[in-house]
Amino acid sequence: MSLSVAFRRRFDGLSLDVAFDAPDGVTAIYGPSGCGKTSTVNAVAGLLRPDQGRIALDDRVLFDDSTDLPPARRRIGYVFQDARLFPHLTVAKNLGYGARFAPNPPDAAMRARVIQMLGLDDLLDRRPAGLSGGERQRVAIGRALLSSPDLLVMDEPLASLDPARKAEILPYLTRLRAGGGPPILYVSHAMAEIAALADHLIVMIEGRVTHAGPLADALADPDAAALIGPAEGGALLPAAPTGLIEDDLAQLDTPAGTLWLPRPAAHPGPLRLRILAHEVIVSRDEPKAISALNVLPARVLRLVGGPDRTLVQLQVGQTQILAAITARSARTLGLVAGVSCFVVIKTVGLIQTG
């Protein structure tokens, strides 16, 4: 299933001119406050009427010159930036609301799983009025998930949740993606969430799409780092456990080479590792007697200088990794394209996201 979006819409303050394709999987929309993210997903969901354009889910045209499907017929589940729970219904009934309209309503097991995953068991008989901000948002996520949508649109769904709850929900969304769930259009300010979840990245600025493409490419591209934010660049590596486990550490095969990381919680799907550029240390000599377990040989591909840091693109194994170091270090270490070196990655610095 693939979403293709192209539309214009003028507001007083801003004019939106948005075009992108969101293939299967999770597509993240990232950008500063007020750049048009919510407006864009509203247009996709049928809540904002573009001045012109075309929005289609595979062959199913949702909007064009002659078509404007009402939201109900788009089959797009929407987790709103504000929860928008139905105040007159209990949490249980809010959760069940979409099921009666779904052609393939979720079964009891699915329902139970969502409720448990979102920690809603104790809230089922409550009304939205008494819920905390995070509780509301969790119910809103559950409500959208349980409406069996063809596409899931989530507008900063985790912003009001604590890290523990986020950490609990993210893998579920990942599994949803992996398990043939609907594609997800995911609006977020948090690159950590995006790195954990998304396959594709759309960056919006002032009503326009300034970057679109696979997430891993964007993160590893020193030129894209400016767009994404100084602290967010790095590498995103697929990883497969080899099965070898020593000292509670698991050995993983990655395109960069073999890495060790704390034994992952039993995960069905493939793993994903995020290596932040500013957490990578570059060394000319191979470091010894050091607490960082993962030291890999590397070769400098190019350097992109910034005002207070230099981004070094390194070839490590079959992949590229980005390291953010100071200009002084780059000079002291004599890093120029072609130089061989080592990258030091702290074991526990690996973010295991999938």
Add this chain to the structure above:
Amino acid sequence: MSLSVAFRRRFDGLSLDVAFDAPDGVTAIYGPSGCGKTSTVNAVAGLLRPDQGRIALDDRVLFDDSTDLPPARRRIGYVFQDARLFPHLTVAKNLGYGARFAPNPPDAAMRARVIQMLGLDDLLDRRPAGLSGGERQRVAIGRALLSSPDLLVMDEPLASLDPARKAEILPYLTRLRAGGGPPILYVSHAMAEIAALADHLIVMIEGRVTHAGPLADALADPDAAALIGPAEGGALLPAAPTGLIEDDLAQLDTPAGTLWLPRPAAHPGPLRLRILAHEVIVSRDEPKAISALNVLPARVLRLVGGPDRTLVQLQVGQTQILAAITARSARTLGLVAGVSCFVVIKTVGLIQTG
């Protein structure tokens, strides 16, 4: 100015029994969704009536058996979890709302500064209905700031903002604190924000305060790490620029020793450095030819083992730093209490927060 809070309040699902003191400066309240953070600040602001207790700002009793000041007479500015802008007023009038009731209303310069800092110039004539989620929240922050409160209560004020905007607003709040602004009670899920801003930390779980004390102690305490979350422990160091600048790097005096970090933006106040435990590398030998500029001698104080990581408390200079390393590394390096070693801190891995 110091806030002292002690109250009980029963709900159907939860009973709150909260007691803490918030000295001058910023006190953060941290805890999982639904633990009672919003309810607690509501009680402080006079929006939730405790069953019993005492709430006082210095000698001024806001609530006890015989007192229950209405919100208007508490002089507590409140940035709500939901923005709660007045829909019938323009942004400018929303911002100005509190001034007419303030005994010492903010002057035009203050107003201009807040508007500029929050990026609200272009929104002044707009009505809340058309604003994006982040825009709303920015207006709400400005509105509370401009009401000249004796205490500022902020309930996840930055959750819906992008990192760039957050990075812009945080230092302002810091300066507010440093410049003799009102004390702030700051509810947040994001330890990065808290580390940047807070002086004190209150951790709440299920309606109770489970930890209260200076933030730096909590972050550096391996035992507190369980409460705060595995990825959040570390060290918080005050830092003073020595004035020496080389290669765009500034030399800083810290209790741990001299550190180099990319030249900070011109900041009036003292700096604060956050060193996350999982970003610290421990080495027995002194590493050479490495891109991490900051290598400091250290001595192991104690090791606290966790399931997938070992927290090493190290004496570095006159302070303690926490390093999270794998159990294997701890063993390979022969780290036991009393052992001398080096800590490697990537320059750009220092989070400059103040």
Add this chain to the structure above:
Amino acid sequence: MSWLGPEEWQAVALSLRVAAVATLAALPFAVGMAWLLARRRFPGHALLSAAIHLPLVLPPVVTGYLLLMTFSRNAPVGGFLDRIGLSPAFHWTGAAIAAGIMGFPLMVRAIRLGFEAVDPRLEQAAGTLGAGRAAVFTTVTLPLILPAVIAGTVLGFAKAMGEFGATITFVANIPGQTQTVPSAIYAFLQVPGGEGAALRLVAISIVIAVAAVIFSELLARRAARRIAA
């Protein structure tokens, strides 16, 4: 009870029936009209709204006359209804029509305020969950405007209980058939010394009204508690 004659009890029973039928029958139309006025913009919107208010502005007698003209056997509508045996003339259904029309503006206004207060974002949310227009209306909008619907219904019912001028002009005063409590009260007040009997009927009206309002308040409180934000 001995202090009211059988004819007066008949009037009470009839008034209750007339008011109940008038209110219930007018309710769907009032909801529809309120929806139209609250949610749609079209040419003539304000004029339609003004037209709805007319029974309030015109003296009830005039409304009664207009009804009389419309439903008289010589008029098309009246003639047709007469042929199919449904003529409301001199029938309690006519009283219900008069009462319904007189209460209509009150019902529409209250319910319209309800529609205007519903957060459209909740209806949007229902739409994204697959609910079509009708489903959104019945599962979200209607429950949310319940307090306003209750308020409108009480106003309509109260007006229907009190309606006199249009009713007596349209369907006259036939004991047991069209004599409502207000007609009976009016008749008593026309003769010197009739105040006592009139006051007894007034007391009955008050009891009924108080009961109806209290009942509606309970309903509304329940509805409001459920949707308290």
Add this chain to the structure above:
Amino acid sequence: MSWLGPEEWQAVALSLRVAAVATLAALPFAVGMAWLLARRRFPGHALLSAAIHLPLVLPPVVTGYLLLMTFSRNAPVGGFLDRIGLSPAFHWTGAAIAAGIMGFPLMVRAIRLGFEAVDPRLEQAAGTLGAGRAAVFTTVTLPLILPAVIAGTVLGFAKAMGEFGATITFVANIPGQTQTVPSAIYAFLQVPGGEGAALRLVAISIVIAVAAVIFSELLARRAARRIAA
């Protein structure tokens, strides 16, 4: 204009004055009562609400009769007012009182719905910004319920324009003093050949009502646009 006599124009002018004064004078009380009923819980709450509805439930003649008794020179209240020269009996102010009382339940109900729809969290927010109760009310609550206040005012005005039974019973039908448009219409309808004149007055009533409603719709639309969420 030639098609209405001076007496009829007097009636039109008087009706406008009576309706305007009645509505404006009743408005603050209606707002206060609506606030009380919407926001306070106290013993007798439902009873008070029921009492407010009584002018709707009782035949207008009864209300007029009760007013007559209350304000007659022989009664304490009326006697007192008479002595200080403020007796509303048989005075246009009496017509305004009658009209105000008859419209009161309509105004209260509409405005009460407005109060009930205001998000209390906005009022809380105003409180935390330092606004005391009165300031919250005037700067937040009142602007937010403006559409409801407008709706209530229109209902009250329309009812005041149309009120007949209570008015004619209370203050009679004295041309230039207490003869409102509905009373004049009534008088015309009582005589052979009066229908033409009555219809002209009905037409005037309709024009006034339409103008008032359209004006209110414009106001309400502006108010609603401002607070659209």
Add this chain to the structure above:
Amino acid sequence: EEITVFAAASLKTAMDQIAADWQEQTGDMVLVSYGGSSALGRQIVQGAPADLFISASPAWMDEVEAAGLVQPGSRRDLLGNTLVLIASGEADPLTAVPADPVAMLDGGKLAMALVDAVPAGQYGKQALQSLGVWDAMEPHVAQADNVRAALALVATGAAPYGVTYASDAIAEPRVTAVYTFPDGSHDPITYPAALTTDAAPAAAAFHDALSGPEAAAIFRANGFIPLT
């Protein structure tokens, strides 16, 4: 000077004319408040500023008199009227009320003013009683709140027949008076007039003028029978 007259509403056309003439002649302003006799009577009892009261029935004048508000000696029966049976549209006159009047209604109603409360209705009931058809007719009577409303029911065709004053039937082209009830079949129809105790002096002159020939002509033209 101002003269306030409280008059039964059915007198409006005639009174308006007489009042206008009087004003022209004397310069005295005559204000007439028209209403149901019951309302007017009650208002006067409660202190209404009326100088002159013209009631459509003796009963309410009796009430005012009993309250001591009638200037002694000023009460006189000003007008009389006749009671007629009217039919909707064109119809042939009847010489007598048919033996089976219900059949004449053909399933329709007989429109009357309130038979126990409003004078026209009370007279009509008496007439039908004395003709021996009341018991048969009663279930088929539709009572209007006043005689003009009863007339309207017949005029619009809602009721095929009705009982009204002759004065009402005359001017309504959509009805035909088919039968005049004999005088003896009901109490005499009288409109008593009287000055109130606080009447302004000018009112007395107007009161007298109402009994004069010019007024009589106007009353007669409107279907009333001047009695003085």
